[in-house]
Amino acid sequence: MARCLARRMGLAALTAAAVAWPNLAALAQTTVPLPPVRPAAPVPAAPATSPPAVEATGPDITPEGGAVPIAVVLQLPAGVPAPPLPGSRPPPPPFVIPAAPVVVVAPAVPRAHEVAEAAGCSVPAEGRIAFTTPVDATSEITIAAVGDVLPHARLQRQAFAEADGFASLWREVADVIAAADVAYANLEGPTARDIGKDGREVATPVDRYDDWVYSSYPMFNYHPRLAGDLAASGFDVVSTANNHSLDRYAIGADRTLEAVTAAGLAHSGTRPSGDPNRPWHTITDVAGRRIAWLACTYGTNGLPDRAGQVLLCFEQRQRVLDTVAALAADPDIDAVVLTPHWGVEYTHTPGADQVELAHLAIEAGAVAVIGNHPHVIQPWERYVATDGREGFIAYSLGNFVSGQFELPRRTSLILVLGLADDASGRLAVAGARYVPLAMTNSASARQPTFGVDAAARTGAADSLAHAAGLLPAGAVLPPDAPLTGLTACDAGRLLAEGGAG
Numbered sequence: 001m002a003r004c005l006a007r008r009m010g011l012a013a014l015t016a017a018a019v020a021w022p023n024l025a026a027l028a029q030t031t032v033p034l035p036p037v038r039p040a041a042p043v044p045a046a047p048a049t050s051p052p053a054v055e056a057t058g059p060d061i062t063p064e065g066g067a068v069p070i071a072v073v074l075q076l077p078a079g080v081p082a083p084p085l086p087g088s089r090p091p092p093p094p095f096v097i098p099a100a101p102v103v104v105v106a107p108a109v110p111r112a113h114e115v116a117e118a119a120g121c122s123v124p125a126e127g128r129i130a131f132t133t134p135v136d137a138t139s140e141i142t143i144a145a146v147g148d149v150l151p152h153a154r155l156q157r158q159a160f161a162e163a164d165g166f167a168s169l170w171r172e173v174a175d176v177i178a179a180a181d182v183a184y185a186n187l188e189g190p191t192a193r194d195i196g197k198d199g200r201e202v203a204t205p206v207d208r209y210d211d212w213v214y215s216s217y218p219m220f221n222y223h224p225r226l227a228g229d230l231a232a233s234g235f236d237v238v239s240t241a242n243n244h245s246l247d248r249y250a251i252g253a254d255r256t257l258e259a260v261t262a263a264g265l266a267h268s269g270t271r272p273s274g275d276p277n278r279p280w281h282t283i284t285d286v287a288g289r290r291i292a293w294l295a296c297t298y299g300t301n302g303l304p305d306r307a308g309q310v311l312l313c314f315e316q317r318q319r320v321l322d323t324v325a326a327l328a329a330d331p332d333i334d335a336v337v338l339t340p341h342w343g344v345e346y347t348h349t350p351g352a353d354q355v356e357l358a359h360l361a362i363e364a365g366a367v368a369v370i371g372n373h374p375h376v377i378q379p380w381e382r383y384v385a386t387d388g389r390e391g392f393i394a395y396s397l398g399n400f401v402s403g404q405f406e407l408p409r410r411t412s413l414i415l416v417l418g419l420a421d422d423a424s425g426r427l428a429v430a431g432a433r434y435v436p437l438a439m440t441n442s443a444s445a446r447q448p449t450f451g452v453d454a455a456a457r458t459g460a461a462d463s464l465a466h467a468a469g470l471l472p473a474g475a476v477l478p479p480d481a482p483l484t485g486l487t488a489c490d491a492g493r494l495l496a497e498g499g500a501g
Contacts, residue, residue: 094318095325095364129382129472130489131390133428135420137490140430141286142483143337144180145397145415146437147372149230149238150188152403153216155450156209159223166222166229169401172453176414176435178234179483181286184293185235185400186339186372187267189220189244191227191259192252199249216403218301219247224259231263237284239295241269242341242373245310246303253309268339269295273307280311280323289334289427291419292327296320297341298373313340313357320357321364328365335367335419335427343374343396346408348470350378350395359383362391367429368417369393376408377470380432392417392429401439401452410439411463412452416477418485431490433477438463454479 151159155169162168170177177183194202196212197219206213207223215221230238238260245253250273260267271278281294296313313320320338327336338361342354350358350371358369363385371378371394378395385391398412414437418430438460439452455463456479468476475487 095321095360129380129432129475131382131392131429131431133390133422135422135428135430137420137430137486139421140484140486141182141289141291141419141427142180142485143182143184143291143368143415143417143419144177144483145184145370145394145417146177146186146400147397147412148186148188148375148399148402149226150220150375150399150402150404151216151222151226153209153211154403155401156214156216156222158450159225159229160208164229166226167233169450170233170452172451172457173414173435173437173479174233176454176479176483180234180416182237182284182291183235184237184239184337184339184370185230186242186341186397187227187230187238187240187256187260188242188372189222190248190252190256191222191224192248192255193224193259195221195248195252195255197221197248199251201251220244221248221252224255224262227259227263227265231265235265237266237268237282237293239269239293239339239341239372240267241295241297241311243297243299243301245270245297246300246305249303250307250309266293268293269297269311269341270309273309276308281327283333290332291427292330292333292336293339294320294323294327294336295339295341298343313342314353317357317360321360324361324364324366336365338366338369340369340371341373342371343378345374346376347374348376348378348408354395358393358395362389362393367391367419367427370397370415370417371395372397375399375402375404377412377467379470380472390429392432394432399439400437401450403450405439405441407462407466411455411466412437412439413467413471416483416485418490431485431487433475433485433487434467434471435477435479436464436467 151166151169158168159166164171167174194205194213196202197215202213208214213221214223227238240253240256240260245256248255253270254272254274257267257270257272266282266284268280268282271280280296281292284291284293294311296311296316298313300310311320324336324338327333338358340354340357342357343351354371358371358381361369362383367389368391374396375398376396377398381393381395383391383393394415397415399409400412402409404410414435416433416435418432419427420430422428436455437452438455438458439450440458440460441450453460455461455467477483
């Protein structure tokens with residue numbers, strides 16, 4: 001969505017203040033120690049499609065409350081070239097995965113204050129994730145990203161009953177979504193009109209929740225109005241690659257793409273059964289700045305993908321990385337974002353396979369990796385590629401809307417990622433903040449019955465504390481504040497004549 005002039009003026013004022021008073025960031029943030037966090041449920045076995053685990057530690061939360069760094073030893077085979085990408089442009093050489101063991105150490109979130117202090121900002125040791133690449137803060141493009149759109153049965157029934165349909169589930173945060181330049185969501189499951197659980201079209205159109213055409217766990221399908229309601233609320237791009245992509249088989253994947261296309265949503269990760277050469281990625285355009293999105297999933301719950309409609313994160317890892325590299329090398333594309341569907345459900349610790357793929361994606365040229373599927377929040381990471389580029393990784397954003405109401409599963413966030421021009425004119429990470437969310441189940445003036453709202457607006461102290469225990473507390477963005485990924489300290493990295501401020 002187009003940014004408004006008022007936000008530009010507000011950001012300019014923030015930038016000027018940060019340059020004049022570097023210590024302003026210390027006054028503008030509220031930080032709390034990170035409490036111990038452990039998985040909310042026993043960790044199930046890894047999916048059969050995941051690669052073998054490698055030697056790894058963390059990230060985890062120490063008894064003292066600080067995050068420990070990730071240390072991963074990669075034992076990877078040499079790269080195997082993937083089939084060329086469609087199009088007339090000659091494909092670049094394949095992205096080569098190192099054949100020799102490589103040790104990659106990623107600094108933990110609390111250590112990021114060191115680079116911020118080196119840039120002239122006084123920042124508390126806890127609760128910061130800082131980026132050092134000098135950027136033109138006045139050119140910021142904001143991405144608002146949410147996690148799983150996963151309406152279970154009760155939520156679908158509400159959508160059929162409410163005048164604003166599925167938008168009733170997120171109406172209280174629609175203002176935050178609409179304020180972003182680009183808004184992303186993970187569309188978890190098909191939106192296949194009139195297709196039953198047996199994969200056949202019903203004779204009479206259905207416009208109610210009947211648990212056959214439109215159904216919940218374990219084989220989801222939503223009325224295609226869901227796609228239109230997402231678009232009407234300000235969402236611009238969705239991932240259609242997830243473990244439920246084939247819950248209505250090949251025809252369901254086809255009709256899902258028809259629905260999101262008709263709604264005007266860009267989409268990535270699946271393709272029509274009759275078009276095997278369709279690119280996996282999609283592109284969003286913000287004032288001439290082109291951001292490429294690429295989605296993939298760890299699997300499809302054992303349902304066979306006979307038509308090759310779903311991009312797999314791990315089984316087709318080389319293709320994923322080659323696609324990222326090709327997009328990053330395209331001079332007409334300003335940034336690449338990978339949105340993988342991965343990880344072990346209900347655990348706050350990303351697996352070694354997630355860490356490997358995220359790091360390799362940044363090395364291949366991605367500016368950010370935004371993950372989903374665990375249904376709970378997983379930590380953030382600033383990863384510096386071997387060429388010096390800084391990448392941002394959110395391993396899981398949790399559920400956006402769902403019928404899962406345990407605290408870790410009803411707590412999520414709107415990630416606000418700021419991208420801005422670096423010295424070369426390409427988009428780089430400018431900053432990352434978040435609006436903590438809480439899914440509610442109570443009739444009130446703000447919600448009909450089920451809905452997500454900003455935890456700060458509803459006073460959901462348990463969700464606020466839970467999010468603060470997993471993410472940088474100093475990066476919290478009040479839901480009624482101007483939408484920006486920048487803090488006052490971030491804005492102090494303004495590019496100007498004579499260098500960075």
